[in-house]
Amino acid sequence: MVNQKLNNDGLKKGLYLIPTPIGNLGDITFRAINILENSDYILCEDTRVSKKLLDKYKINTKLISNHKFNEVKNLKKIINLLNQDNIISMISDAGAPGISDPGAILINECLKQNIDIIPLPGPSAVTTAVSVSGFDDKYLFYGFFPDKEKLIRKELKRLSDLNFSLVFFVSPKKINKIIPFIKEYFIKRKILICREISKYYEEYLRYDVEKLQIFNNEPKGELTIVISEKKIDKNFSQTLSESDKRNIKKMINKLTIKEITNLINQNNKISKKEIYNFCLKLKNEK
Template sequence: MKKKFGNLFIIPTPIGNINDITYRAIKTLKKIDYIASENYKNTLKLLNKFNIKKSIISFHQHNEIKNTKKIIKKIKKKKNIALVSDAGTPTINDPGYFLVKECYIKKIKVIPLPGACSIISALSASGIPSNKFCFEGFLPSKKIKRCKILKKLKYETRTLIFFESPHRIKNSLKNILKIFGKNRKITIAREITKFWESIKHNTIYNLFNKYKNNLLICKGEIVLVIEGHKIKKKKISKKIKKTLNFLKSELSLKKTAILTSKIHKINKNILYKYLIKKQNHDTN
């Protein structure tokens, strides 16, 4: 079958250490026709390092929609185009979403390459559960909006990941401490893969005090990884057990659990599971 269009390649670039570029990324950059770049100077520096000469199309947040049309036209003319961001994996908190969406609408093939991503690198080294997580981008610069977002996320059980800037890190940590409490674990990963990389893991309270007292250098790109909210199981007290024993002689286990949960303000499912477990134990 004859090829109808060209392809869009999503190519991650190093976030600090130039050696983090993959062989596949270099090979692809040498073969494609154009590069859609968020930062012309950074991209040119990378291309020069590996002796790659390609035409670069400016592609940033201010011209993304306009230049998407230009890129789509070129791909329709069987030109292959690589999308690269300032650093790291394109479209992750960077321009590119609109272009990718348009490619699918126009039946153009999108080919993503694996590579550097500060979010995943920070998470992998955080010492905080990584099986479930959510990325929230940058926290708002204004205190009121920032606190509003943090309050909404206070009881999120998944690990939370944020970007933060050096001039806001102290204020953000202060707000996080006040809303999330002092004992939750947090990892602050700064300038990942660079010579002055720093990864600090501790409680929110301890790391806030280090930043507050300027014991850590507040500069460079910062990724915050915060432990999710832990749901505390309410213990079944002697008083609750007494109520359960009294009611179950007259009611079903389900109704006993429901009524007891209303009396003692405890989750009915916890009580029901307890009753089932006790019943199984008593019959064995």
């Protein structure tokens, strides 16, 4: 049975996931304020950041620091509090907790122990950026890029084959490191770089990827970037004809895959990738 106990204000006992403003402190719902006021504890990443929001709305609920470096250590204590029928709210510094922020460890433990988890809708840098992008609204959210160059290459190569808009979070310290990889894997696409969303100095920078340049000065504030969907050349045939396949089979032992790919592509409107993959299949069958 799911825990359905209520407190005196009619709130279910359990863990509340409350999105907080991503910039402008006015972007918070009445319901979120009410639950924060009536919580027994609020879990937050950085108490100094959260206190600015809570002070604005005169919320005096007790804070528990809960970030990626101590969330495992905190787990037993928080679960005990929840099992004692406390109402606990979890917030991040900005946006929804658990989305590229701490939260998943506690959420999964609550699921195991059949503790109520109540998510609230609210501010999101992801949907805000996609809504203003003008790109395809079928999108994939990735989050932050990996740290290691090898992993960045691996992930972007994989993502570049997908025909969706792609959303990433980037710290201002890493944007110049990431730009060359974006130019390598997402040529002929468009990019939107959102800076300081909903704040006074918010900025939305739009480029064709090939014209994207390194920032001369490190931009301020976390960045949300959206890369447009993959543009498919409708003049290209995506499949090889039976005649092409027969010709490739004749050449496969005489020429390199690169030579065959260039030769077939020269006289046909077929993507090089399609030709290359067919050649590779033939090689692997031997």
